[in-house]
Amino acid sequence: MISITDLTISFGSIRPIDELTLSIDSPTHGIIGPNGAGKTTLLNALSGFVTPDGGSIFAFGDDLGSLTPRHRARWGLRRTFQTEQLAEDLTAYDNVAIALDHCGGDESRSVAEACSIVGLNQPDRFVGELTTIDRRLTEIARAVVGAPRLILMDEPAAGVSGAERSRLVELLTDLPDHSGAWLIVIDHDVELISSVCETTTALDFGTLVANGPTSATLADPRVAETYLGTSA
Amino acid sequence: MTSESVSTDPVSAESVEATRTSRASVIGRGRHVFLLGTVITLLAWWVPNYFGARWLSTWTSTLVFAMAAAGIGLLYSRLGLASLTQVALIGVGGWVALRLEFAFHLPFPIVVLASGTITALIGLAISLPTLRLSGLYLALVTLMMAAGFHEIFIAAGFPNGGSGFLGYQSSGDLERMSRPSIATTDPAYFRLVLIVAVACFLLVWLHDSTKPGRAWRLIAQSEGAAHATGINVTFYKTWAFTLAAFLAGIGGAMFAGQLGQLGPSSFQTIDSLLLFGLVLVGGAYHWSGWIIGVIIFKAFPALLDDLGLNGNIATMIAGLALILNLIAAPRGIVGEVGRLIAANRKSSESDQ
Numbered sequence: 001m002i003s004i005t006d007l008t009i010s011f012g013s014i015r016p017i018d019e020l021t022l023s024i025d026s027p028t029h030g031i032i033g034p035n036g037a038g039k040t041t042l043l044n045a046l047s048g049f050v051t052p053d054g055g056s057i058f059a060f061g062d063d064l065g066s067l068t069p070r071h072r073a074r075w076g077l078r079r080t081f082q083t084e085q086l087a088e089d090l091t092a093y094d095n096v097a098i099a100l101d102h103c104g105g106d107e108s109r110s111v112a113e114a115c116s117i118v119g120l121n122q123p124d125r126f127v128g129e130l131t132t133i134d135r136r137l138t139e140i141a142r143a144v145v146g147a148p149r150l151i152l153m154d155e156p157a158a159g160v161s162g163a164e165r166s167r168l169v170e171l172l173t174d175l176p177d178h179s180g181a182w183l184i185v186i187d188h189d190v191e192l193i194s195s196v197c198e199t200t201t202a203l204d205f206g207t208l209v210a211n212g213p214t215s216a217t218l219a220d221p222r223v224a225e226t227y228l229g230t231s232a
Numbered sequence: 233m234t235s236e237s238v239s240t241d242p243v244s245a246e247s248v249e250a251t252r253t254s255r256a257s258v259i260g261r262g263r264h265v266f267l268l269g270t271v272i273t274l275l276a277w278w279v280p281n282y283f284g285a286r287w288l289s290t291w292t293s294t295l296v297f298a299m300a301a302a303g304i305g306l307l308y309s310r311l312g313l314a315s316l317t318q319v320a321l322i323g324v325g326g327w328v329a330l331r332l333e334f335a336f337h338l339p340f341p342i343v344v345l346a347s348g349t350i351t352a353l354i355g356l357a358i359s360l361p362t363l364r365l366s367g368l369y370l371a372l373v374t375l376m377m378a379a380g381f382h383e384i385f386i387a388a389g390f391p392n393g394g395s396g397f398l399g400y401q402s403s404g405d406l407e408r409m410s411r412p413s414i415a416t417t418d419p420a421y422f423r424l425v426l427i428v429a430v431a432c433f434l435l436v437w438l439h440d441s442t443k444p445g446r447a448w449r450l451i452a453q454s455e456g457a458a459h460a461t462g463i464n465v466t467f468y469k470t471w472a473f474t475l476a477a478f479l480a481g482i483g484g485a486m487f488a489g490q491l492g493q494l495g496p497s498s499f500q501t502i503d504s505l506l507l508f509g510l511v512l513v514g515g516a517y518h519w520s521g522w523i524i525g526v527i528i529f530k531a532f533p534a535l536l537d538d539l540g541l542n543g544n545i546a547t548m549i550a551g552l553a554l555i556l557n558l559i560a561a562p563r564g565i566v567g568e569v570g571r572l573i574a575a576n577r578k579s580s581e582s583d584q
Contacts, residue, residue, distance in 0.1 A: 047460055048459075049459075049460075069456075069459035069460055070463065070464060072460075073459070073460055073462035074462050077460075078460070078461075081457065085450075085453055085454040085456070086450075086453065087446065087450045088453065089449060090446060093248075095446075095450075097446060098446045098447065098450050098463070099461050099462065101443045101446060101463075102447070102461060102462030102463050102464075103462040112245040112246070112248040112249045115243065115248045116243050116245040116247075119243060120243070120248075121243040121248075123248050
């Protein structure tokens, strides 16, 4: 279980996250909200990229908030980025290996196993030569290798469509079963969230609008109002 | 949820490993090693036999500076860091080697390794505060350091058998650094420097193709992503800088052995800047580009000298080459050649 208590983050006079209290109880959790709702800031706070003004973050009983980004990674926190952050002049295999180099334990999943889980079938190609979907899969394999406990994904399906998108949806839905890690997904794409995530949080202006089973959150009249600007 | 549902074309972990081993075949790698070994052996035999004393000396110092150039190329291509202090660090390595030699008369290999190590420690001390900077600021600070070292060399002089910590004397019996007994002659010393330079490049390759090389590349892409992947960013950046200083230090000791005595004029600030620029011209992203850069740096002025032209023209031409490089060929000469070969291969494939 992941619990966020009274989390506040401010940049100058702006408060992207305002005394947010939230608990995540399912292995596939979505975070939705309009632009500026604080989704990416929340993800960055979980990764340790921004230092909160106050509040705490606990994951499976461990005080994640007290760790540096690097130590969070070693604890088992992984993430993917809105635009893939991969070393272009390395092969996909070597990119995945980086996580194992620094976060590997005794009972780690190997690079080959990680590539197999995500369905990356050309691991020896250089990342610079890969298609968008394969780059995305490489980043996901990097999150899955070793012994991850919590994987954060920032818009994993952006720029992917058609058959590739459904392949990605299937992969993400099954990811907790195959990787043993919990998954938190941020996306504008409500359809993706509702196919992948058991529970979902809706944010607006850094505060909680709704939290619970995905269908309940999406049916919440305040969520519809936030998204569509109409009162239901 | 079964594993079959993961993707439309499931791949097993075994098949992933199988594609890897077949691509990076042992035979392919063996052929490269054989080819490289042959070229190095031919150079070791041919250069001392073909060239006269003056050119042999030029080629020997080319190899010395190649060790430092490897550090420049490594920092720039893997981490995007511009270090403009490598030639000054050759001076530091040379100073330490002379000092150790005259104080303790240690065996040559120990002097070389100790010079490399002490220069690496100095590099480490420099890197801890400076690597917080990046881009232009890092370049400026390292250039100032090169200038600082040059001033120190002028003020302190290079050890030549004098007394005290500095070991410098302006008159009297000037001592010279002795060469190892197996390489007292110039041709033999050239061969020794060639072996040491190859070892330095292998050391870089060893780093580059394993854990540090992978970490460096991700740091260059995004420090945030590197942190999030568990990489100790400060440690790996410092390691690269320290390794570069080690290589320059080894080069400095070999330089001291080549010339016997050293002077501040060999390590001018402009040389650090020029060597950096020429590594970019040669091609910072491949080791062969580092060698081309250093050949332009050392051998080109000597060639102009032979033709009766002023060696300073080399600096002007190098400046022009750098401008051309920045505009038209950011990956340098080697990068352009590689692009042409790739384009050629593609067109011949499409012809078939």
